[in-house]
Amino acid sequence: MLTLPRKYHAASIWLLYAVGLVPAAWGFWLGATGRLPGNPVKEFEHLLGLWALRFLVATLAITPIRDLLGINWIRYRRALGLLAFWYVLMHFLTYMLLDQYLNFPAILADIAKRPFITIGMAAFVLLIPLALTSNAWSIRRLGPRWVKLHRLVYVIAAAGALHFAMSVKVVGPEPWTYIGLVILLLLWRPIRPRFNRWKRRDDGRPQFNRA
């Protein structure tokens, strides 16, 4: 398998951050120059929400990709998770500033009374400690508690997909795709130890040597 030389690892992670932010910058530019169709604020809000969900799914897909295909992209997981966080934050700020004009009573009423917004808000709040602890210092400080804390990403992705499905009048193929992907990624967790045991037995080599 073609592997990226180690000397390019850091640069490739920065490239991922830069490329990952392109959809937000592009959407903002289209909106600012009047080229987003329909309601530009809604369009921009939707674009940010969708990319947030895509980055969440990509973050969760890193481990199954390594298990099933032997491709080790673990080095990109933190960047993907942080991109998801930045997109949720921008999605939330667009909602607060451009959609609701910082009308706090209306925002609070929305969070309390519209279940899809309550769920989105809960996912966003849960994402904050993960973003704050996604650094080497926190990993060292928290030890095994870090792993437990970061399992919340499964709950967040499930809540994000549910929030998407509940935000639309008719649940079409797009929300179903995300729901399906999140279900598959959730199911992989209990299957994974058995699969890796089977794989080790299969070739007699420790699984981590294959990456």
Ligand code: HEM
């Ligand atoms: C993990 C957190 C979140 C994710 C992954 C997420 C994702 C999404 C997605 C995918 C959509 C639908 C986009 C489309 O229709 O194409 C959406 C819509 C929306 N989200 Fe979020 N969201 C999150 C959190 C939030 C939060 C915190 C708020 C506000 C408090 C929020 C408010 C909204 C609103 C107002 C809509 C649009 C509904 C409409 O069409 O009027 N979301 N979100």
